[in-house]
Amino acid sequence: MEFDDKIPIYYQIKNYLYHQIVTGELDPGEKLPAVRQLAVDVTANVNTVQRALTEMINEQIIEPQRGKGNFVTIDVDKIKQLKDKLVKEQLTIAYQELHDLQLSDNEILEELRKFMKNRGVENE
Amino acid sequence: MEFDDKIPIYYQIKNYLYHQIVTGELDPGEKLPAVRQLAVDVTANVNTVQRALTEMINEQIIEPQRGKGNFVTIDVDKIKQLKDKLVKEQLTIAYQELHDLQLSDNEILEELRKFMKNRGVENE
DNA sequence: CCTAGTGTATTAGCTTACTAGTACACTATA
DNA sequence: TATAGTGTACTAGTAAGCTAATACACTAGG
Incomplete structure (x- = not known):
């Protein structure tokens, strides 16, 4: 994934996931790829991905289930x-x-x- | 001046000056405020302002005259x-x-x- | 010639973002 | 119960951007 070096990577990842969700490439309730997999997918570090996810969790756009994964909210x-x-x-x-x-x-x-x-x- | 903390300040200053020039608030050939004054105006450091100016000089949007000041290009x-x-x-x-x-x-x-x-x- | 006002360069220190590596807690499953 | 896959937390190191302070070079004007 290509990043704009003027904007924090975690912010761009967040925006990328927003789009996936809004456009239905990730359905409500669907499991996101594992953090480590996402890190590979977007060519960034696990911690950077986690930072993006943590913000989205706080916004209740995704819900984490320890040991299982992160899931898109079912609140359409x-x-x-x-x-x-x-x-x-x-x-x-x-x-x-x-x-x-x-x-x-x-x-x-x-x-x-x-x-x-x-x-x-x-x-x- | 308020800055978006997601984007480098020097970049936002550059954009601010672009607008001044494009909209004619700074006319072709006109002298820009002194670097130190600009720094006060936009509430940033001299070096940060200078970095923005240096890039604009390289783009030949403004022309520096040592000891005199920086001037908007006369190339309309x-x-x-x-x-x-x-x-x-x-x-x-x-x-x-x-x-x-x-x-x-x-x-x-x-x-x-x-x-x-x-x-x-x-x-x- | 001196002084004030310019641009320009350099150094040092701070903060944030990012990366890398490791470790731990939980879940599912063989 | 052991193992693999998950989220999560922590530490350490690096790089970029910003700030602060200082110094130097040039110009204009008294």
């Missing part, structure tokens, strides 16, 4: 709330940044449409 | 390119994040419109 509302939170956070950041660059609401929408239209063209 | 094209780059970077990040959360193009646009509409309502 909680997962829905998580998704909404992530979406809103991203929109807030992007809007503020673009607005600070003096783009009007319409210009932001326009640039986004343009971006979507041209997306992929540069990947060739 | 360069500034325009900077703005385009910042806009594009932000769009890329936001789009990818939202897309990863399984929002379609239309849903992203819809959520953004909704966000713009409700913006400010929660600030009361």
